[in-house]
Amino acid sequence: MTTVVNGVNVEALLGAREVLKGAPEAAAFTWRASSTWTHGVHTQVKVSNFFGLGEEQAHKQESVFEADHPAVFAAEDDGITPIEYLLVGLASCLTAGVASVAENRGIKLHSVEATVEGNHDIRGILGADPDVRNGFNDVTVTFNIDADASREDIEALVAQSQKRSAVFDALTNPTNVTVEVA
């Protein structure tokens, strides 16, 4: 498979899969973000390095994210809401999966668009009703894909991308989270 149709280097990914099968320690990655409170409910988050393949790794450049809350939350809206970052992660992770799986299956993509909606009952975070959870009640992703493939093949791309998505797994399955004061 040397013809790159969508610009995903599937050969490198498949090669990594074979190598890492026998090297679980190299497969252990740690992703990091560091945040600084600015004022109000506005926080700035920076992401620049991570650990993987047995050593420290750096992104090509640091990324800076502003997280705030909208005016209807009586905030200044100088950035998106933290829970919206989950939607950003989900949409981009699933889309990367669609592109990778399409590449692997030799399917040329013309456009891949997704809208992600998370339904959220904010009575939970406000403490207005103890029976309401803080997080999303449900999340819906709708893909609009133009590709040289049948509808069934496109559905299979989307299904396979969920099957191998880190963010889809992190959202649909519980994860132990430790929050401590250093």
Place this chain on the structure above:
Amino acid sequence: MLERGEVANSWRRERWESLRLLTPNWQTRLPGLPYDGPDPDGYATAGEVADLIERFAAVTAAPVRTGVAVTSVRGSGAGPGDGTGGGYVVTTSQGEIACRAVVIASGACNRPVVPALSAGVPAGVEQVTPHDYQGPAKLPDGGVLVVGASATGVQLAAEIARSGRPVILSVGEHVRLPRTYRGRDILWWMDAAGIWDQRYTEVEDLDRARRLPSPQLVGSPGRSTLDLNVLASRGVELVGRWSMARDGKALFSGGLRNVFALADLKMNRLLGTFDEWAAASGRGSELRAPERFEPTGVPASPRWRLDLGSGEIGAVVWATGFRPDYGWLDVPAVDAKGNLRHDGGVVTESPGLYALGLPVLRRRKSTFIYGIEDDAREVIAHLAGYLDGAAGTP
């Protein structure tokens, strides 16, 4: 031939009461013993399978030594572990046997798999594996959480629901199949279209093929389909894969819809290949028209949490698969996942050691009763060559 119990022991002792084979009777045959009963399209009970195997042992005058449990197989010292072909020492409950070659035919389903999260199940909830389970009457009162939706899970969920108990079925990735397609048993299609005969060297992802869960099938007299839509229509509550037990609560994956989508897509792709085969082979006229089945219905809001201590359920049934037990194999040929390393049943790193009856050993049909014949012929040919001092390639 060493057998820890009696002939067909696991068929007599490790099967629940209602169990029937997934394969139709005409496929349930051994060399020289074709099915000759009145119901070729029916499905044998465990007792009938045990009788067949016993009959085969008698007809072939197989040198079976029953009541002999193997506790260790090791290289004889000069031996196979280091590749010099010195033979093996088999320690049994009846003493030691020295031999030049060993064929492991103990199968892949010696122990039920019980995931680590079982540790989070409160003491008041009974935990049952398919080896313990006999029938719904022997379960404690209350609802039942069946974990796993392969053949075992869907069959037990259906049987327990029929007994009147509330059943919750935790569903991960699964293989959906209709019992019959275009008027023929689905396993007729697998056989006729050549899928069961596909060799291990032709399978695209052999690791995955060997891990494939059993299909959602039951061998019932009515030849009916037992998929998740059928179970849901009978009141079985479908929830996602059980991903964690925390604070006495089971937490299920929110990804249920996608495991349905994956299974529906794969089933339809398979049925499409059957239709193509039927058209290409000119057999379409003998068969009913192509059909497609309803997509698996997604519950409006599947629950992702169950309080295990609330009394809602009295038992958890682990239908989470089986694994082989090589605890007695003192030859370093077992991988980190507990599976034997072999090439088509030939344990290349330990000459003289062979296996039969493992998933996709040499063909997709390797674990079927009628599927072992072709494998056995090839593996034994290799073994004979080895004993003659001319070990070839697998």
